[in-house]
Amino acid sequence: PLYTESARPQLHFSPTSGFMNDPNGLVYSNGTWHMYYQYNPNATVAGNQHWGHATSKDLFTWQQHLPAIAPENEGEGIFSGSAVLDVNNTSGFFDDNVPADSRFVAIYTLNTPAEQNQNIAYSTDGQHYTKYSGNPVISLNTTQFRDPKVFFDDATQQWVMTVAHPQSYEVGFYASKDLRTWNELSRFGPHGVLGFQYECPDLVQVPVKGGERDGQLAWVLVVSINPGAPLGGSFVQYFVGDWNGTAFRPDNGAAQIADFGKDWYAAQTFYNAPQGRTVGLAWASNWQYTNVAPTSPWRSVQSLPRDMTLRWTNMNPLQKGYVLALEPSPEILSLPSTPLLNTTKAENTTVVLRGDGAFDVRATVTANVSSTNFPSLEFVISSSHGSTAEKVKIGAQIGQPTMIYVDRRTAGRTWADENVFFTDRLSGQLTPSTQNSSSALTTFDLRLIIDRSISELFVDGGLVSSTILHFWDDKAQPAQLDVGTHGGVKLDFISVSHVRSTWP
Ligand code: FRU
Numbered sequence: 001p002l003y004t005e006s007a008r009p010q011l012h013f014s015p016t017s018g019f020m021n022d023p024n025g026l027v028y029s030n031g032t033w034h035m036y037y038q039y040n041p042n043a044t045v046a047g048n049q050h051w052g053h054a055t056s057k058d059l060f061t062w063q064q065h066l067p068a069i070a071p072e073n074e075g076e077g078i079f080s081g082s083a084v085l086d087v088n089n090t091s092g093f094f095d096d097n098v099p100a101d102s103r104f105v106a107i108y109t110l111n112t113p114a115e116q117n118q119n120i121a122y123s124t125d126g127q128h129y130t131k132y133s134g135n136p137v138i139s140l141n142t143t144q145f146r147d148p149k150v151f152f153d154d155a156t157q158q159w160v161m162t163v164a165h166p167q168s169y170e171v172g173f174y175a176s177k178d179l180r181t182w183n184e185l186s187r188f189g190p191h192g193v194l195g196f197q198y199e200c201p202d203l204v205q206v207p208v209k210g211g212e213r214d215g216q217l218a219w220v221l222v223v224s225i226n227p228g229a230p231l232g233g234s235f236v237q238y239f240v241g242d243w244n245g246t247a248f249r250p251d252n253g254a255a256q257i258a259d260f261g262k263d264w265y266a267a268q269t270f271y272n273a274p275q276g277r278t279v280g281l282a283w284a285s286n287w288q289y290t291n292v293a294p295t296s297p298w299r300s301v302q303s304l305p306r307d308m309t310l311r312w313t314n315m316n317p318l319q320k321g322y323v324l325a326l327e328p329s330p331e332i333l334s335l336p337s338t339p340l341l342n343t344t345k346a347e348n349t350t351v352v353l354r355g356d357g358a359f360d361v362r363a364t365v366t367a368n369v370s371s372t373n374f375p376s377l378e379f380v381i382s383s384s385h386g387s388t389a390e391k392v393k394i395g396a397q398i399g400q401p402t403m404i405y406v407d408r409r410t411a412g413r414t415w416a417d418e419n420v421f422f423t424d425r426l427s428g429q430l431t432p433s434t435q436n437s438s439s440a441l442t443t444f445d446l447r448l449i450i451d452r453s454i455s456e457l458f459v460d461g462g463l464v465s466s467t468i469l470h471f472w473d474d475k476a477q478p479a480q481l482d483v484g485t486h487g488g489v490k491l492d493f494i495s496v497s498h499v500r501s502t503w504p
Contacts, residue, residue, distance in 0.1 A: 003503040006475035007295045007453040010501035011335075011358035012284065013062045014301040015052055019044050021290070022147075022200060022266035022283050023302055024051055024108070025068075025083030027126075028273050030101045033059055034126050035281075036068055037302065038080055044299040045291045049077030051108065053127065058331045059279070059305040061502040069106060069121055069129050079116065080200055081108030082149040084159070084179075084271050086122075091179045093122040093132075104129075105179055107161065109146035110136060116146045118163065120179055138163075138174065138182050145172075147200045150179070151271065156245040160185070162221070166197035171223060173203075173247065186247035188221065192237050192255025195228020200266045203243060204308075206278045211312025211321055217276075218310050219243040220324060221250070222258070224266050226287050230257070232423055233288030234265040240310065240322045251322075258324060260428030261406060261466035262286050263454070264303055278308040279329055284454055284467055288421035294412070294471050295453070303467055304449060304456055305329040311463060313431040323431060327462035328449060332360070332499070341496040349483045349491075352385070355498035358451035359478065363494040365485075367398040370440045373487035375399075380484070381450055383411065383476030392470045394448060394457055398489060402430040402442065404459055404466070412471035428464050443492075450478050 003010065014020065018041045025036035032055050039052030051069040054062040069078045084107070086093070087100035094103045104123040109116050117136035121129040138148075148163045153175075161174040161182060169190035174182040189198065201224075205217040221239045229235030236258040241250035258267060265287070269280035284303045285293065293299050306326040313323050337360065341351045353359050367375040378395035393407040408416075409424040416422045430444060447458040457466040485491060 001504065003501065005295070006477055007471060009301050009358070009451040009454055010356065010503060011060060011449070011451045011499055012301040012304060012454060013054060015039060015298050016064065017297040018042065019046055020052060020283070020298070020300040020302070021046060021285070022080045023268045023281050024080050025106050026268050026270040026280070027083040027085065027104065028270050029085055029104070029126065031057060033057070033270065034083065035062070035302070036083065036106070039067060041067060044296060047077075049079055049111065051078050051106070055126070058334065059329050060331055060335055065127055068123070068127060069108065075113055077111040079109035079111045080147045080266065081106060082268070082271065083107070084150050084152065086179065090159070090177060091120075091122065094124065098124050107148045107150045107179070109148065111146070114143070115139065115141060116143055118148045118161070118182070132180070134180060137180055149200070149202045149268065151203065153245060160203070162201040162203045164198045164201050166199055169194045169198050171198065171201040171221065171248070188248045191250060191253045192223065192239065193225050193228065193230065195225035197226055198223055199226055200224040200268065202268055203248060204269045204278055206308050206310045206324065207276060208310045208322070209312065214312070218322065219248065220310065221248050222267055223255075226265070231260070231262050231426055232421055233262065233286040236264060236267045236282065238324055240324075256323065257428070259326065259465045259467050260404075260426055261457075261468045262423055262426060263469045264467040269308070279305055280308055281305045282467075284469065286421075289419050292419065293469070294415045301454060304332070306462070311461065313463065323463050325462040326465045327458055328447065328456070335502065336500040337497040339495065339497045341494065344493050346483065346491045346494045347485050349494065351481045351483075351496045353450070353478050353481055353498070355500070356477075357501040358449060358499045359481070359496060360499050361448040361450070361481065361494070361496050363446045363483075364443065364492040365396070365446060365489060366441060366443045366492055367487075367489040368440050369398060369400050369402070369442045371488055375487035375489045377483070377485045377489050377491075379448060380482040381455065381478050382480045382482070383472045384479050389479070390472050390476060392455060394455070396446075396459070398442065402444070404428050404430065404457070404464055406455075406457060406466050406468050408468055408470040412473050414473045415471055426466065426468070428466060430460055431463055450481075452477055
């Protein structure tokens with residue numbers, strides 16, 4: 001079987017060998033999800049960037065293909081970008097007999113020592129791309145200009161590109177009728193957290209649940225920052241606002257954090273996702289330590305695909321209360337799985353994590369926010385059944401607001417101690433909306449997906465999420481989960497299931 005290495009995630013996508021970073025060119029076509037990604041096939045560090053390629057029918061079971069786009073000259077790289085379906089053949093690249101949903105155009109940055117410029121390539125199967133002979137399609141004679149993400153703007157009937165001007169902290173907006181000729185529309189920024197560079201912008205429409213705009217679509221601009229995240233290194237921030245066909249205007253200038261872990265970067269959404277869904281994923285690592293992460297013969301995994309919605313909360317009236325909720329895409333529930341625990345009214349529980357796939361934990365928690373008994377709850381993942389086992393802890397301290405934490409301090413110290421940036425304790429907070437002001441009781445749900453060297457936490461329907469890597473010493477693997485509640489916290493429901501490996 002593939003993927004037997006002890007740190008190798010069984011549900012997350014990773015390449016067999018080599019180095020992977022950002023997801024690129026995410027596009028859904030005729031029942032197939034295509035994922036391209038930044039890829040160095042020859043070494044386990046970044047460099048020699050290609051677009052690797054994988055496809056899936058269900059977002060979780062991936063088939064690997066040969067790299068789709070490769071650099072031509074020494075010292076050059078095919079950097080991040082996006083892909084669209086040119087159904088109306090606006091580019092003129094396609095013969096009439098090519099089905100509309102097989103008209104792939106990729107838009108990427110060519111990185112050379114002299115310049116970063118924007119390029120396009122086309123394909124009729126998503127696997128073999130031909131670079132356009134007229135490349136580059138945008139050149140500004142600068143080494144800092146990258147990560148084009150393109151969508152079709154229905155209101156203005158043209159293609160729109162968002163692209164990073166990294167060190168002037170601006171997102172550029174360009175428009176085109178044919179994907180070949182581009183005109184600048186406007187720039188956004190500096191706004192939010194600046195850090196050292198803006199990277200990988202993505203302007204996307206997200207379904208709204210609740211509040212004034214219930215049932216509508218709202219515009220969200222996602223911007224990645226590296227380095228300079230509040231938690232160190234790389235992170236993703238977003239702005240809720242409005243796109244008028246020419247410019248993006250945020251509801252206000254304040255950014256919000258997408259995921260409070262340290263391993264969720266360069267997020268991108270799929271072009272043409274079905275059923276009005278907004279689905280995206282991110283690279284599950286951090287530039288601060290990715291090039292030395294203790295895995296071999298590959299480095300890095302992608303996060304699980306997440307469905308995105310904007311949910312209304314009482315939080316922060318300045319933002320009109322909208323918060324981006326990220327939840328594992330529902331296809332995860334149709335994967336083959338075995339229940340290990342399914343119970344109500346649990347308080348303190350131990351579950352042996354039997355099986356060599358991943359584990360999906362779901363719980364509903366009720367507590368009294370005004371209790372003086374320090375209500376809290378903790379999930380402890382241990383690498384073996386003994387008392388000396390390494391542990392990753394994930395918990396909540398309930399109050400106003402409720403604080404959520406992840407603690408990887410007692411896992412994989414051998415490597416972590418050498419890496420000052422592998423921050424081992426991180427925290428976020430729940431939005432007060434769930435804490436109904438007329439009642440002292442709070443209820444929230446919690447979802448934890450444990451997959452060998454990575455865990456993803458989702459609280460309150462994904463209003464809060466946290467993605468963390470955790471490397472275990474001695475090739476250990478998650479072996480036991482202990483759930484503990486204190487100060488009157490009740491678990492109304494908890495289930496744990498083993499999800500079979502999606503790798504053959
Ligand atoms: C983000 C990034 C992008 C760039 C790519 C290079 O992680 O730095 O800005 O296009 O990675 O691999």
